[in-house]
Amino acid sequence: TRYMWDPSVTVMSMGFCSHLFVIVTGVRHVSGIEIYTAKEVEAVNGTNVKLKCTFSSTQPLSAKSVTVSWNFRSINSATDESVFYYHEAPYPPQTGRFKDRAVWSGDIMRRDVSITLHDVPPTFNGTYICQVRNPPDVHGSNGEIILKVVKKATISEIGILAAAVGGACGVILILLGIFVAVKYYRRKHMSTDIEMRPREHVWKDPTVW
Numbered sequence: 001t002r003y004m005w006d007p008s009v010t011v012m013s014m015g016f017c018s019h020l021f022v023i024v025t026g027v028r029h030v031s032g033i034e035i036y037t038a039k040e041v042e043a044v045n046g047t048n049v050k051l052k053c054t055f056s057s058t059q060p061l062s063a064k065s066v067t068v069s070w071n072f073r074s075i076n077s078a079t080d081e082s083v084f085y086y087h088e089a090p091y092p093p094q095t096g097r098f099k100d101r102a103v104w105s106g107d108i109m110r111r112d113v114s115i116t117l118h119d120v121p122p123t124f125n126g127t128y129i130c131q132v133r134n135p136p137d138v139h140g141s142n143g144e145i146i147l148k149v150v151k152k153a154t155i156s157e158i159g160i161l162a163a164a165v166g167g168a169c170g171v172i173l174i175l176l177g178i179f180v181a182v183k184y185y186r187r188k189h190m191s192t193d194i195e196m197r198p199r200e201h202v203w204k205d206p207t208v209w
Contacts, residue, residue, distance in 0.1 A: 033057050033132050037143035043120050045152045050105055050116045051145050053130035059137045061109060064088050067133045068106070068113045072098070074126040083128065084115050097123060122149050 034056045043049035051070075059065075068086035073079070083098050085091040090104035098117075106113040113132055117124060130143035 033134060033137045033140035035130055035132060035141065035143035037130055037145050039144075040146045040148065042148045042150060043117075045122060045149050046119055048116055048118050049120055049147065050114055051128055051130070051147070052112075052114045053106075053132075053143050053145075054112050054114075055132045055143075056111060057132075057134045057137045059134050061111070061134065063108055065134050066108050066113075068108075069129075069131040070102070070115055071129045071131070072124075072126055073129065074123075077126075080129065086113065117147075120147070120149050122151075125149050 036054045036056075038052060041049060041051065066087075068084075069082075070084040071080040072083045073081070081096065081098075082093060084093065084102045084104070086104065086106070086108075092102055092104070093099050101118050101120075103116050103118065105116045113130060124147060126147060128145045128147060130145070
């Protein structure tokens with residue numbers, strides 16, 4: 001009689017053996033990826049900002065094994081929006097607010113999965129989620145960065161600030177000039193009084209030569 005190999009039987013056998021190992025030893029190995037990001041990043045409106053994200057994995061790395069996903073959650077929304085995707089090659093967004101704005105700035109072999117956002121507007125305020133998978137390392141928490149886009153100082157604001165600083169310096173110079181002038185006047189007045197003061201008459205005995 002010829003027997004045919006049934007893959008399902010093999011899978012069931014492997015599953016049974018693994019469960020038996022857990023029951024007997026009480027140990028179950030779970031790999032996990034560690035993600036490292038800044039908690040908060042600030043950028044000026046209209047500038048470029050790099051969202052730094054690095055990771056560590058217990059499994060060997062290769063350009064084909066690692067998958068990276070960047071998502072965005074705005075301040076007033078509970079849903080996530082795709083920002084960037086990487087697997088063997090970068091896949092920037094083709095639609096949405098991040099089109100032509102999100103570019104790859106990482107290096108998989110250096111465990112760097114950072115991206116850069118160009119010309120950030122206020123609508124980019126929110127939380128950016130960095131997710132990395134390196135099978136069988138698929139467990140672990142994601143990295144989250146809160147981006148705050150601040151208003152760029154206008155020309156009028158810079159002018160007001162410069163005028164305030166210049167005015168303060170001018171007042172200091174005026175006060176310093178008054179102080180020097182008063183001190184100089186007092187010295188000159190004292191020297192004039194000494195010169196104009198008459199000498200006291202000293203009596204001399206005419207019999208003494």
